[in-house]
Amino acid sequence: MSGETVHAAPASSVSEKAVPGWFGLVPAITLAVLFLIPFAIMLSVSVAHRVPGGFFEPGFEWTSYERLLSPFFGRILYTSVAISAGAAAICIALAFPFTIFLAGMRHRVQTLVLVALLAVLSLSEVIIGFSISTLLSRTAGIGNLFAAIGLIDGPRSYTPGLFALMTGLCYLVFPYAVLVLYPPVSRLDPELRDAARMMGAGPLRTFFTVTVPLMRAPVLGASILVFVFTLGAFLLPQVLGRPNHWTLSVHITDQAIFQSNLPFAAAMAIVLLLVALLLVGLTLLLGRESGGRR
Amino acid sequence: MKRRSFLIGSAATGIGLMAAPAILRAQSAPLRIGTYGGYFQDSFDAHIFPDFTAETGIEVESIGQPTGEAWLVQLQQAARAGQAPADVSMMAQVARIRGQSAGLWAELDPEAVPNRANLPDHFVHAYDDGRFYGTGAVSWYITLVTNTDVYPEAPTSWQALWDPANRDRIGLLALASNSFLLEITATTYFGGTDILADEEGVMQVLEKLSEVRDNVRLWYRDEGQFQQALETGEIPMGQYYHDVTGLAAADGQPVRSTFPEEGAVLDSGSWVVSSASDAIDRAQIFINYMARPEVQAKLARFVGTAPTVARELTDLTDEEFNAVASDRTPILPYYDLYVERSDWVNQQWSEMITG
Numbered sequence: 001m002s003g004e005t006v007h008a009a010p011a012s013s014v015s016e017k018a019v020p021g022w023f024g025l026v027p028a029i030t031l032a033v034l035f036l037i038p039f040a041i042m043l044s045v046s047v048a049h050r051v052p053g054g055f056f057e058p059g060f061e062w063t064s065y066e067r068l069l070s071p072f073f074g075r076i077l078y079t080s081v082a083i084s085a086g087a088a089a090i091c092i093a094l095a096f097p098f099t100i101f102l103a104g105m106r107h108r109v110q111t112l113v114l115v116a117l118l119a120v121l122s123l124s125e126v127i128i129g130f131s132i133s134t135l136l137s138r139t140a141g142i143g144n145l146f147a148a149i150g151l152i153d154g155p156r157s158y159t160p161g162l163f164a165l166m167t168g169l170c171y172l173v174f175p176y177a178v179l180v181l182y183p184p185v186s187r188l189d190p191e192l193r194d195a196a197r198m199m200g201a202g203p204l205r206t207f208f209t210v211t212v213p214l215m216r217a218p219v220l221g222a223s224i225l226v227f228v229f230t231l232g233a234f235l236l237p238q239v240l241g242r243p244n245h246w247t248l249s250v251h252i253t254d255q256a257i258f259q260s261n262l263p264f265a266a267a268m269a270i271v272l273l274l275v276a277l278l279l280v281g282l283t284l285l286l287g288r289e290s291g292g293r294r
Numbered sequence: 295m296k297r298r299s300f301l302i303g304s305a306a307t308g309i310g311l312m313a314a315p316a317i318l319r320a321q322s323a324p325l326r327i328g329t330y331g332g333y334f335q336d337s338f339d340a341h342i343f344p345d346f347t348a349e350t351g352i353e354v355e356s357i358g359q360p361t362g363e364a365w366l367v368q369l370q371q372a373a374r375a376g377q378a379p380a381d382v383s384m385m386a387q388v389a390r391i392r393g394q395s396a397g398l399w400a401e402l403d404p405e406a407v408p409n410r411a412n413l414p415d416h417f418v419h420a421y422d423d424g425r426f427y428g429t430g431a432v433s434w435y436i437t438l439v440t441n442t443d444v445y446p447e448a449p450t451s452w453q454a455l456w457d458p459a460n461r462d463r464i465g466l467l468a469l470a471s472n473s474f475l476l477e478i479t480a481t482t483y484f485g486g487t488d489i490l491a492d493e494e495g496v497m498q499v500l501e502k503l504s505e506v507r508d509n510v511r512l513w514y515r516d517e518g519q520f521q522q523a524l525e526t527g528e529i530p531m532g533q534y535y536h537d538v539t540g541l542a543a544a545d546g547q548p549v550r551s552t553f554p555e556e557g558a559v560l561d562s563g564s565w566v567v568s569s570a571s572d573a574i575d576r577a578q579i580f581i582n583y584m585a586r587p588e589v590q591a592k593l594a595r596f597v598g599t600a601p602t603v604a605r606e607l608t609d610l611t612d613e614e615f616n617a618v619a620s621d622r623t624p625i626l627p628y629y630d631l632y633v634e635r636s637d638w639v640n641q642q643w644s645e646m647i648t649g
Contacts, residue, residue, distance in 0.1 A: 053633035054395035055370055072645050130519070139526045157528065160512065238468075243513055243648045251644070258363040258469055258515070259640050260370070260392060 046266035056263050064267035073248075073268075077275065080231060080247035087169035088227040094170065095177035096219060100211065102178070103186045114182070117175040125172065129239035132168045133159050164240040169233060173226045180225055184218040220287045224280050231276055248272050324353035325576045328365065328380035331358025332518065333538050334597065341596040346583055352576050361472065361517070363389050369568050370398055378570040382577045384431050384563040388471045388632045390419065393566065395633070399427040400567040406578040409585035412603040419564060428566040429585055430602035432593055435536040435551075435619070436467075436474065436559040442548040444530035452482045452554045454531065460509045465520040465532030468513035470643040471632040473533065474559045474625070479503045481625045482556045490628045496639065500646050507649055524549055533559075537598035540617065553620040560624035562602065594618045 049059035067073075102113055135141050138157035147155045158164055188211065196206040212219070234249035248268055256265035327343070329335045335358045343354040357380045359365040366389040372379050385393065393399055399419075404410065404426045410418050417430025438449055444463075455464060467473030479499050480487045489495035511529050514520040521538065523529035525547045536558065539551035565584060567577045583589060590601035591608040600619040601608055631639055 050637070051395065053636050054392055067641075072641075072648075076648070133519075137523075137526075137528050139528045238515060239519065246648060254469070254640075254644070257367055258471075259636065260363060260367045261637060261640075262367075264637075 042266045042269060045262050046270055048263045050261055050263045055260055064263045065271075067264060068267060068271060076246070076248050076251060077271070079245065080249065080272070081275065081279070083165065083169070083237070083245065083247060084227050084230040087166055087173065087230045088223045090166060091170045091173050091177050091226050092219060092223050095174055095222070096181060096215070097207075099178050099181040099185045100188075100207075102182070103188070110186075114179070117178055120171075120175045125233060125235040128172055129168055129236050132164060132171065133239055136164050136167070160240050160242050160245075162241070162245060165237060165245050168236040168240045169230045172233065172236065173229050176229060177222045177226050180222040181215075181218055184215060188214065217287065220283065224283060228276055228280065231272065323573075324355040325382065325573055325580060326355045326357050326378075326380045327580065328357040328359040328383040330361065330384065333541050337541070337597040341592060342584075342589070346580065350579055350583065352579060354580075359383060361386070363392075363469075363471070365389070366393055366398075369393070370396060373398060373568055373570040376570055378568040378572075380568065381571040381573045382565055382567055382580055385428075385566050386472070386561060386563055387627065387629055390428065390564050390566060391629060391633050392636075394419070394421060394427070397421075398569055400569045400571060400574055400577075401425045402427055402567065402574065402578055402581070406575070407582045407585065409582045412585050412587060412607055414602075414604065417562070417564070417602050419566070428564045429581055431563045431565045431584060432597070432599035433560060433562040433602055433619075434599050435553070435624070436533055436561060437536045437539070437551045438554050438558075439524060439532055439534040439539050439549060439551050441524055441527045441530035442550050444527045448550055448552045449531070450552070450555055452478050452556050455506050455509060455533075457509070460531060462509065462511045463529065463531055464506070464509045465512040465514055465523060465529040465534075466506070466510055467533060468515045468647070470639050471636070474561070474627045475503055475533070476500070476631070476639075477559060477625050477628055478533075478556070487625070487628050490631055493635070493638070496631070496635075496642065500642055504646050504649065507647070513647060537618065540598045553622055555622075557622050557625045558620060559627065560600075561627055 044058075045056070046064055047060050047062065048056045049061055050056050050063065102110055105113070136157060136159040137143075138155050141155075141157065141159075143152070143155040143157060146152045192210055192214070193206055196210045197203075201209065231247070232249055234247070234253045237245050237247050237250050249272070252265045252268045252272070255261045255268065327338075329338045335356060339356050343356060347353055359380065363386075365383060366385065368379060369383065370393070390399075401421075407426075407429065410426075410429055413430055418426070419428040419430075420426045438452060438454065440449060454460060455466075466475060470476060476490060476496065476499050477487050479502050480489050480495075483502050484495075484499060489499060512520060512523065512532075517535075517538070520529065520532060520534065521542065524532060524534065525542060527548070534551070536551045536553075539549055542549050543551070565581045567574060567581075571577060585603065587601075587603050587607035588609070590603045591610050591614075593599050594601050594608070594610055594617075595614060598618055601610070605615060
């Protein structure tokens with residue numbers, strides 16, 4: 001394929017000719033190598049035999065899964081899902097209006113904000129966790145500021161706890177939510193909004209009756225991304241949460257890294273994956289049904 | 295001075311390499327030695343490795359390793375692939391015993407480590423069939439630590455952890471197998487660790503321990519997180535390592551380490567070699583070197599750890615010895631608990647903590 005052909009052919013047929021058919025195999029093979037094979041290894045480890053006080057041997061048994069069938073792990077699974085769903089809800093509730101506001105700004109400002117958000121992505125969970133725990137601490141945190149301006153009697157700490165954990169998780173995923181929402185929001189036809197205004201709807205009413213229904217699919221997509229992303233966070237719950245906020249991911253880390261119980265860690269990871277897939281599938285199904293009614 | 299001895303050591307190695315091309319390949323890579331990252335590794339880099347290289351001509355690559363268990367999993371996974379992230383590692387006892395059950399440690403030649411005679415029996419490690427594989431490296435105490443600004447008076451007993459006045463002020467290690475809080479509770483309230491022999495006893499101790507939950511602000515896995523919070527006074531009390539607390543205090547931080555009246559926990563680290571290592575000979579030279587009384591004394595002076603060789607063999611003064619150890623009977627970890635009943639204890643522990 002030369003530059004000549006690309007120029008000569010009409011744009012629609014270029015994409016078909018320029019990319020040979022076998023090219024589709026590249027992502028398929030990459031997916032198999034980077035996802036399916038590790039997943040198969042994890043499956044096989046999850047049914048391996050745990051050697052008490054040692055590591056594990058190849059084998060086939062359900063012991064690790066059976067250990068998960070307890071009220072204790074039920075509660076932890078519930079905690080994980082609730083924390084991630086909560087973080088997703090808060091994050092989208094902040095990111096969606098923010099993105100609409102952003103799309104209405106001057107082009108240059110939009111670029112600057114997006115670059116700043118991309119820069120935030122380069123921060124690791126560790127840095128975010130420790131920064132927020134310092135920011136919310138009694139000795140060096142915002143409690144001092146509140147005390148200085150007389151809002152509270154003396155400096156206090158706001159970490160560890162649910163508030164600190166949610167702050168950390170939302171900070172972690174906010175840029176992703178905005179970056180996912182930005183393209184559809186920026187393509188939103190301004191005439192629809194203007195039409196609603198002309199028919200007498202106020203800005204809030206326009207937002208809820210025109211913008212939100214139009215953006216239903218992108219918002220759902222962003223929520224799922226944020227939910228799944230926070231489900232895997234294992235450091236923030238340790239640094240910013242109390243033990244009752246430790247998610248399944250924290251317990252997986254404990255088992256894999258500190259107890260050298262890889263079969264149990266793998267079993268928990270697979271259950272977490274299945275639950276996440278189930279919830280995502282349910283969400284998509286619900287989204288499609290009501291979308292059809294519309 | 296230090297830099298010069300390092301250069302001389304390198305030069306000696308260089309000449310050796312030129313004279314004997316046959317060993318060039320084996321000697322070209324430095325001996326990789328793992329110690330806990332942070333203060334510990336820095337102290338070894340500054341005070342131990344340069345002198346070892348100067349004397350033996352063996353170059354050392356210092357590797358910062360995470361706390362025992364995490365490093366054990368990495369070593370094990372790497373060994374399955376025939377790799378060794380470090381040749382020699384310092385392992386805490388629970389991790390060492392788990393590695394032993396998995397046959398992870400390379401067999402060493404006892405004749406190549408004659409200084410093992412300096413060590414008490416429990417610091418000369420062998421497989422059940424008698425194959426020798428490691429030696430005690432350093433001992434350390436886990437003590438009751440406080441921020442001196444927040445607590446002008448040092449606490450005297452582990453009971454301070456249970457004191458309602460310390461609500462939300464305490465930092466404790468997050469795992470049963472590295473905090474040894476079961477042993478601390480058993481010694482403080484049940485007259486000793488014998489009660490931990492059966493599951494019923496362990497449950498009684500856990501019940502008592504669960505009373506500290508309201509006082510605990512942080513169950514830490516990462517030492518750095520607690521140390522920083524202790525130094526700033528954010529979390530002004532907790533359990534921590536006597537050696538690093540001493541080094542921090544020497545740096546001018548407002549922290550102190552106290553040996554409680556019930557005793558401090560005495561744990562230790564041992565030198566072991568990964569079975570995937572191809573530098574067994576040089577590893578043996580290092581392990582033998584580290585079991586010398588004068589090297590153990592140097593560790594006590596510069597790293598703040600208690601010697602693994604008998605005190606009489608070293609030239610430590612009373613003052614120097616008391617800075618790193620205590621004459622009080624220590625609380626000894628009940629290691630069997632974390633090997634034979636590890637998964638059960640871990641499960642009960644998790645349920646107690648998350649309450």
